[in-house]
Amino acid sequence: MKIGILTQPLQANYGGLLQNYALQQVLLRAGHEVETIDWTPSYKSLRYRLYRIKWTILSFLFPKKFPKLKYQPTDDEKKVIQQHTNHFISTYIHHTKTIMFKDGFRHQAKVGKYDAYVVGSDQCWRPCYNAFLSSMFLDFAKDEKVKRIAYAASFGTDQWEFTQEETLICSPLAQKFDFVSVREDSGVNLCKDHLGVAAIHVLDPTLLLTKEDYILLIEAEKEPKAQGTLFNYILDPDTVKSAFINRVAKERGLKSFQVLPKCQAETRTKDDIKNRIEDCVFPGVTTWLRAFMDAEMTIVDSFHGMVFSIIFNKPFWVIGNANRGMSRFTSLLKVFHLEDRLLDANQLHEVDINRPIDWSSVNAILEQKRNECKNLLLTQLSK
Incomplete structure (x- = not known):
């Protein structure tokens, strides 16, 4: 067909x-x-x-x-x-x-x-x-x-x-x-x-697809090891999120890193594109995948950032973004009984960052x- x-x-x-x-x-x-x-x-x-x-x-x-x-x-x-x-x-x-x-x-x-x-x-x-x-x-x-x-x-x-x-x-x-x-x-x-x-x-x-399917892509592209251990994939950055990321990195002894252009698509200007376009270039797809593979923990505010954290069994926190649509997050998290991983940006200081995930249960459901x-x-x- x-x-x-x-x-x-x-x-x-x-x-x-x-x-x-x-x-x-x-x-x-x-x-x-x-x-x-x-x-x-x-x-x-x-x-x-x-x-x-x-x-x-x-x-x-x-x-x-x-x-x-x-x-x-x-x-x-x-x-x-x-x-x-x-x-x-x-x-x-x-x-x-x-x-x-x-x-x-x-x-x-x-x-x-x-x-x-x-x-x-x-x-x-x-x-x-x-x-x-x-x-x-x-x-x-x-x-x-x-x-x-x-x-x-x-x-x-x-x-x-x-x-x-x-x-x-x-x-x-x-x-x-x-x-x-x-x-x-x-x-x-x-x-x-x-x-x-x-x-x-x-x-x-x-x-x-399985984690192994995505690892095959990473290997096919000979993707080098990621640059850190705390992968933060934040599409809408602000000072509150940055402070939370820094706190988690410090308390868990992790190195924070990103896989995004220096000038992100959401905030880049015409001047950025005209005068520093090299800072607007997106890293490769398998570079992004490798970040999940190598991370010890992830902090994201994107739906697929949450998805690949689950696929790679990485302890994650997802910061909700009402403007981009909250039902995308809540719907999937309910399937895996992971509602507690969704954070309110106004309450990040209250989060117990050591709270574990029962991956055996998650993987069975998946x-x-x-x-x-x-x-x-x-x-x-x-x-």
Whole structure:
């Protein structure tokens, strides 16, 4: 069976790339032909300009929920910034040419001749992260006789963020799916209440592979040993988080380290990109993976930072970030009975950093859920 995957764009996002890689691997190992239908909106297109205008208005009205848009690097600047992540994409992910305009999805459907589509994961159904929202509900293939699967599709939040118009467009498209599963447990109710479809809760694709699968990637790239023992992967740094990291490092006798550009994507400026672009370059995907492999403890504020801490059995603390969506964290932590690892940024001084994790229990749950989710996905495709 030839399968087209739709997810977020293949860019410099470690978790996004690895969830796509993992989903492809599960399908390839089952004997399917797979490619990801890659996309990114053209910053020159009218649609993308309107999208930026809409976001700018929303960021003015609701600054906490919609942060200001950053400078958009040129194509040449992106090649430099994403040189290492692009290596991972070109080496390990089967993908189409990048679609930049909405009509490109319909064209790709014709030339791709897919038997099935799998949509998911990584907040692919969150409007504020998706300029082609209806395409993630397969509007371009609504009249085709194909299998339609949503695997671990994510809204990223437990709140309904679609406009009335978006809901009216996407709900009938969702009802054409043969099977819908979501990454967060809250997504089950969102699907039922707003899209009119029954959905089930499943694991993120990254959890469908084992630690050994990721170690093989690290070894294939001959990735050198990490630079420390306390891996802090913080996408939204501040003085409170930094103080907590320093405290943990001191009390546990660990060396803190990061795997991020010196100028992080969330805070870099146009001036940074124009005058010190080398400080904006993302380290490689396997460099990031190696950090989890070698760390003795991790402190993160990202969903996939939490996921890979679990996969590699590293004692971890995850600092919640409401703006990025809390249900992503709480939903997964509940599965493994690890709710106590989620920290409130305002109460970091109260944390008992020596609190252990029962990894035998976590791993038993993971193995059971992994098998259930893989079997469910593959069974739905074979129906």
